[in-house]
Amino acid sequence: MTDGADRALAYARDHRDSFLRHLEELLRVPSVSALPEHAGDMRRAAALVRDRLETMGVSAKLIEGDGHPIVYGEWLEAEGAPTVLLYGHYDVQPPDPLELWTSPPFEPDIRNGNIYARGAADDKGQVLTMLNAAESYLRGQGRLPVNLKFLIEGEEEVGGRAVEGFVSSHPESLTADFTQVADSHMFAPGLPTLETGLRGNLFTEVYARGASHDLHSGLYGGVAPNPLNALAHLIAGLKDRDGRIQIPGFYDDVRMPSDEVLRSWRQLPFDEESFLRDEVGATQLTGEPAYTVLERIWARPTLDVHGIPGGFTGHGAKTVIPAEASAKISMRLVPDQDPGRILELFRARVMELASPGIRLEVKVLGSGKPVEVPSDTRWIRTAQNALRETFGRDTLLARSGGSIPIVGLFAEHLALDTVLMGWGLPDDNLHSPNEKFSLENFQKGTEATIRFWDLLAA
Amino acid sequence: MTDGADRALAYARDHRDSFLRHLEELLRVPSVSALPEHAGDMRRAAALVRDRLETMGVSAKLIEGDGHPIVYGEWLEAEGAPTVLLYGHYDVQPPDPLELWTSPPFEPDIRNGNIYARGAADDKGQVLTMLNAAESYLRGQGRLPVNLKFLIEGEEEVGGRAVEGFVSSHPESLTADFTQVADSHMFAPGLPTLETGLRGNLFTEVYARGASHDLHSGLYGGVAPNPLNALAHLIAGLKDRDGRIQIPGFYDDVRMPSDEVLRSWRQLPFDEESFLRDEVGATQLTGEPAYTVLERIWARPTLDVHGIPGGFTGHGAKTVIPAEASAKISMRLVPDQDPGRILELFRARVMELASPGIRLEVKVLGSGKPVEVPSDTRWIRTAQNALRETFGRDTLLARSGGSIPIVGLFAEHLALDTVLMGWGLPDDNLHSPNEKFSLENFQKGTEATIRFWDLLAA
Numbered sequence: 001m002t003d004g005a006d007r008a009l010a011y012a013r014d015h016r017d018s019f020l021r022h023l024e025e026l027l028r029v030p031s032v033s034a035l036p037e038h039a040g041d042m043r044r045a046a047a048l049v050r051d052r053l054e055t056m057g058v059s060a061k062l063i064e065g066d067g068h069p070i071v072y073g074e075w076l077e078a079e080g081a082p083t084v085l086l087y088g089h090y091d092v093q094p095p096d097p098l099e100l101w102t103s104p105p106f107e108p109d110i111r112n113g114n115i116y117a118r119g120a121a122d123d124k125g126q127v128l129t130m131l132n133a134a135e136s137y138l139r140g141q142g143r144l145p146v147n148l149k150f151l152i153e154g155e156e157e158v159g160g161r162a163v164e165g166f167v168s169s170h171p172e173s174l175t176a177d178f179t180q181v182a183d184s185h186m187f188a189p190g191l192p193t194l195e196t197g198l199r200g201n202l203f204t205e206v207y208a209r210g211a212s213h214d215l216h217s218g219l220y221g222g223v224a225p226n227p228l229n230a231l232a233h234l235i236a237g238l239k240d241r242d243g244r245i246q247i248p249g250f251y252d253d254v255r256m257p258s259d260e261v262l263r264s265w266r267q268l269p270f271d272e273e274s275f276l277r278d279e280v281g282a283t284q285l286t287g288e289p290a291y292t293v294l295e296r297i298w299a300r301p302t303l304d305v306h307g308i309p310g311g312f313t314g315h316g317a318k319t320v321i322p323a324e325a326s327a328k329i330s331m332r333l334v335p336d337q338d339p340g341r342i343l344e345l346f347r348a349r350v351m352e353l354a355s356p357g358i359r360l361e362v363k364v365l366g367s368g369k370p371v372e373v374p375s376d377t378r379w380i381r382t383a384q385n386a387l388r389e390t391f392g393r394d395t396l397l398a399r400s401g402g403s404i405p406i407v408g409l410f411a412e413h414l415a416l417d418t419v420l421m422g423w424g425l426p427d428d429n430l431h432s433p434n435e436k437f438s439l440e441n442f443q444k445g446t447e448a449t450i451r452f453w454d455l456l457a458a
Numbered sequence: 459m460t461d462g463a464d465r466a467l468a469y470a471r472d473h474r475d476s477f478l479r480h481l482e483e484l485l486r487v488p489s490v491s492a493l494p495e496h497a498g499d500m501r502r503a504a505a506l507v508r509d510r511l512e513t514m515g516v517s518a519k520l521i522e523g524d525g526h527p528i529v530y531g532e533w534l535e536a537e538g539a540p541t542v543l544l545y546g547h548y549d550v551q552p553p554d555p556l557e558l559w560t561s562p563p564f565e566p567d568i569r570n571g572n573i574y575a576r577g578a579a580d581d582k583g584q585v586l587t588m589l590n591a592a593e594s595y596l597r598g599q600g601r602l603p604v605n606l607k608f609l610i611e612g613e614e615e616v617g618g619r620a621v622e623g624f625v626s627s628h629p630e631s632l633t634a635d636f637t638q639v640a641d642s643h644m645f646a647p648g649l650p651t652l653e654t655g656l657r658g659n660l661f662t663e664v665y666a667r668g669a670s671h672d673l674h675s676g677l678y679g680g681v682a683p684n685p686l687n688a689l690a691h692l693i694a695g696l697k698d699r700d701g702r703i704q705i706p707g708f709y710d711d712v713r714m715p716s717d718e719v720l721r722s723w724r725q726l727p728f729d730e731e732s733f734l735r736d737e738v739g740a741t742q743l744t745g746e747p748a749y750t751v752l753e754r755i756w757a758r759p760t761l762d763v764h765g766i767p768g769g770f771t772g773h774g775a776k777t778v779i780p781a782e783a784s785a786k787i788s789m790r791l792v793p794d795q796d797p798g799r800i801l802e803l804f805r806a807r808v809m810e811l812a813s814p815g816i817r818l819e820v821k822v823l824g825s826g827k828p829v830e831v832p833s834d835t836r837w838i839r840t841a842q843n844a845l846r847e848t849f850g851r852d853t854l855l856a857r858s859g860g861s862i863p864i865v866g867l868f869a870e871h872l873a874l875d876t877v878l879m880g881w882g883l884p885d886d887n888l889h890s891p892n893e894k895f896s897l898e899n900f901q902k903g904t905e906a907t908i909r910f911w912d913l914l915a916a
Binding site for chain 2: 034035036093094096097100157158159199201203210211212213214215216217218219220221222223224225226228229231232233234235236237239241242243279280281282283284285286287288293296297300302303304305306307308309310311312313314315316317318319320321322328330332355356357359365366400401402403426429430431432433434
């Protein structure tokens with residue numbers, strides 16, 4: 001390791017408290033991209049990130065479009081060294097159901113070495129490991145060993161339309177040697193992990209419309225089309241009880257990983273029983289019986305319903321046949337499924353499943369291609385070395401069932417490979433109440449990033 | 459007609475404005491029994507009704523229990539004359555979706571001879587025809603021709619537990635010759651109608667529970683049980699697309715009306731095309747193909763879903779697999795189905811339809827027996843005469859697909875027949891936005907009630 005990296009590591013160790021204060025400040029901003037009433041908070045969060053970059057010496061600005069702003073920053077003075085395009089997001093999922101949080105979602109609370117808040121792990125804590133590392137170099141020794149471009153967006157949780165437009169229309173400003181994404185997780189505490197694949201997704205909302213206005217279920221029940229009953233038939237027709245999707249052609253392009261990769265997954269330290277008990281907490285796991293749990297999550301597509309707005313969802317009884325209802329239905333996709341092609345198949349199947357008297361409409365809320373990361377690149381090998389130095393053990397190559405649509409865009413528009421080096425843990429409660437982030441990982445992530453950039457320049 | 463009735467009719471005609479002001483005052487109180495935050499409004503509405511009874515000379519009080527108060531009033535000075543137990547309710551359905559109302563639901567607005575407000579037809583406007591009629595006698599000539607007991611409850615829209623407890627535990631205080639219920643509708647404008655049957659109902663909420671907490675659909679999709687997908691399979695398994703209920707034994711006790719009654723229904727002035735276009739406004743009607751539209755509504759049981767709380771129902775996307783979701787499912791029942799027996803069959807079928815990893819629980823939110831009213835009683839014949847005098851044409855004997863659970867209770871606990879003489883119209887938008895009540899029917903209902911009581915005493 002170089003003296004520069006040593007100085008940066010010393011700076012990082014000396015500034016743990018300051019790093020934590022920056023994280024708490026960002027977590028206090030309810031930057032919920034899905035909810036229009038938080039538009040002002042989105043701008044506040046973006047400005048916080050930009051200001052911190054500016055303060056440490058990275059030239060930064062907000063890119064405004066028709067969505068939430070993108071924070072863009074760059075430091076390009078490491079002549080001859082690689083250029084890394086860094087990606088993360090400052091937006092968060094809605095925090096509901098609020099009543100299940102132990103401490104309020106936007107009042108960060110530290111308990112047992114974790115910081116609890118919406119967005120702690122997804123993705124503010126992870127984004128800040130990159131900012132911490134950059135600050136450690138710039139303040140610790142005055143310069144960085146590599147060139148950096150920061151792309152921190154505000155719509156990752158709602159489809160990322162603004163960043164998609166920016167990446168596809170300004171590829172020249174984003175040229176780099178590879179991208180580094182801090183929005184993933186380690187296989188288990190203390191086990192450094194690089195992710196080599198992500199599922200894609202296709203998030204839809206299917207609207208069902210019957211009568212022209214809500215009707216009384218006594219006076220019209222038996223003859224009036226009921227959009228909620230119709231959506232139930234629709235959803236039941238899309239996936240059977242065993243988790244097999246019933247959309248003709250849906251599985252045609254699914255390409256399972258090689259036997260070698262599947263064998264390596266079976267050697268991972270995964271205990272199905274404790275996964276069921278500690279992470280899921282249901283009576284049993286579900287899904288396609290022919291596949292292992294990790295195969296179902298990492299290499300098989302699936303379909304889930306996230307909410308069914310419509311009718312009366314308050315306390316008690318209301319005998320209404322609603323005029324309209326909808327179902328939020330998403331599919332997770334795997335190589336080589338294409339979201340556009342899947343949308344065609346989905347739409348055709350939905351129309352086939354329409355009930356009498358019900359008009360259906362499919363709207364797309366977001367989509368992203370599945371991603372496979374080549375694991376034999378210089379960047380991956382260097383990341384493995386940085387992780388080994390930081391955690392003192394070999395790196396696992398795993399996948400994630402989650403989706404980061406931007407990674408597919410980077411491959412498509414910039415022809416860049418990605419290093420998915422992240423610091424979340426499986427029990428971080430992403431998208432759920434009591435989301436948390438390990439403070440040890442916050443620091444180790446910062447240190448591993450410092451080492452990674454140092455080794456890249458060697 | 460007697461002089462007393464003439465004086466009462468004259469009073470009613472002279473006090474139209476005052477009757478309307480009373481109605482507006484009651485409609486301004488958002489007495490939504492389903493929503494706990496309206497508990498104070500429930501008391502205000504009950505007090506308004508009680509005070510008006512007291513002011514006109516009916517001895518009245520609030521009966522307090524563990525639910526919303528019941529207004530009870532009595533005037534028993536017509537020695538030797540029949541005693542009528544009058545029933546109605548002062549509670550209303552929730553007003554949502556608010557954005558579809560032309561004028562706010564609790565700011566009564568008069569347009570084209572109708573008064574628009576939540577509860578206008580169901581049931582405040584109808585309840586007040588009985589109070590108007592009583593006031594017309596008591597103020598117009600100082601006494602009533604019959605004895606009256608008023609039972610105006612506040613939980614009709616939420617299962618009526620308080621009034622059920624009161625009726626079953628105090629049958630002696632409610633002795634009467636028959637009951638008169640003003641909570642039904644006329645077959646069409648200008649066509650006086652007595653209802654001779656009501657469907658019963660069984661309103662349930664089925665809870666589905668999977669994981670111990672909400673999960674991220676990327677990280678767990680494919681193995682985590684999804685309560686929303688499971689509820690879709692459940693609902694789809696309860697009723698097929700053609701409206702046939704798939705609960706073993708469900709139809710066993712269904713007794714269709716006699717051929718004579720069915721023939722009379724086919725002679726009613728019912729136009730399926732305009733019913734579809736003007737009342738329902740869908741592309742087609744649905745339901746069991748073997749039955750006519752009126753048979754499906756009046757004489758066939760059905761099952762509808764009213765809302766599916768759970769997951770994310772806000773704007774946009776949230777990739778959550780909720781830990782819990784529920785479905786509000788009600789069944790309308792016909793003679794001789796028994797809600798208790800149907801509940802057993804329903805529960806058994808629900809458990810049969812459970813998906814892997816999902817625990818189900820059935821809660822009952824309300825129920826009521828189906829009702830058949832004998833049409834050859836003295837009370838019905840007298841009502842027909844009063845209606846003929848008021849509307850100038852013969853009375854239709856029809857049914858309603860709706861439910862008034864109290865009518866079944868009156869038969870069971872008090873052994874009383876019921877006269878279902880009501881003033882709603884088919885397009886009153888009960889339980890929907892823009893509920894209305896015809897001001898002409900408000901007055902004619904008052905006058906018909908005045909005549910009915912006069913003829914009863916003859």
